[in-house]
Amino acid sequence: SILTMIALYSINLRIMDGPNIALLGVDTLLSPLDKLSIATYEIPYYVAYPICFGIISLITFTLLFMFLRSEIGLAMRATGSNPRMAQANGVNTWLMVILGMSLSNALVALAGALFAQSQGSADVTMGVGIIIIGLASVIGGEALIGPKNLFRWILACLIGSLLYRLVIAVALNGELLGLKAQDLNLITAILVTLAIVAPNIKSAIKARTRFGQ
Incomplete structure (x- = not known):
């Protein structure tokens, strides 16, 4: 995917006949x-x-x-x-x-x-970083929906992408957090980390609950 995006950068410049x-x-x-x-x-x-x-x-x-x-x-x-x-x-x-x-x-x-x-x-440059966004959306959606069949797999991807953009918008517009537009990459990195860690935390909570019972 990374190599394809690098190659498409030049192809897009030719198709668009300019950077924008x-x-x-x-x-x-x-x-x-x-x-x-x-x-x-x-x-x-x-x-x-x-x-x-x-x-x-x-x-x-x-x-x-x-x-x-x-x-x-x-x-x-x-x-x-x-x-x-x-x-x-x-x-x-x-x-x-x-x-x-x-x-x-x-x-x-x-x-x-x-x-x-x-x-x-x-x-x-609109596609730069989209791989990270897709990763965060898919993993985050899987952590929330818990896909067990085809319908929930596709739904997890859709819900994950919507929640990702919603969290980004809330974080950047939230006056209490004091974040600005230049903090977008930091927020993205934090969300990806949380999306990766969330399934492990969820599994640990379930294991403790079963052990407690």
């Missing part, structure tokens, strides 16, 4: 939401945008859940869990790996396109 692109005055997917209204009530953009992103997230969640429950999805999950066993059962593990990477990169492209349109600009 402004989308001000350009029609985007979110442009119709700027003047959205129900009856005589005009819905502000800061309400319409989250609703739109929520609907897209639910659609993506449903399609991904249905795909991973299909025959190809089961083969892909088996490849990730035990490639030798999957290959012994006639699964083309090489093809499943390529398909999995294609699907994950398609989701990344969708998220990046929506983010650029919501921000009104695209910058070549």
Whole structure:
């Protein structure tokens, strides 16, 4: 992933023909939401945008859940869990790996396109550090949801990403904490550490509870 991001930095510069692109005055997917209204009530953009992103997230969640429950999805999950066993059962593990990477990169492209349109600009450095953010979101979601089946696995990733951004926003806007925008990397490092340690703490609490009983 790190090598791919390094290579894509140069490719993005060629595609964008510069380090950044402004989308001000350009029609985007979110442009119709700027003047959205129900009856005589005009819905502000800061309400319409989250609703739109929520609907897209639910659609993506449903399609991904249905795909991973299909025959190809089961083969892909088996490849990730035990490639030798999957290959012994006639699964083309090489093809499943390529398909999995294609699907994950398609989701990344969708998220990046929506983010650029919501921000009104695209910058070549927007993806820097996204691996750490993804790590914190997935591990944090797993620690909170405790995934035991496919539905909860996908839900953990979705909830983890939302909670991560919420915690970041609260931390940076919290007057009591006295944090500023330049403290973002510090907050991210702390959240990743907590996400990694949380499952161990949770397991230790459960073990003590069982021992006490």
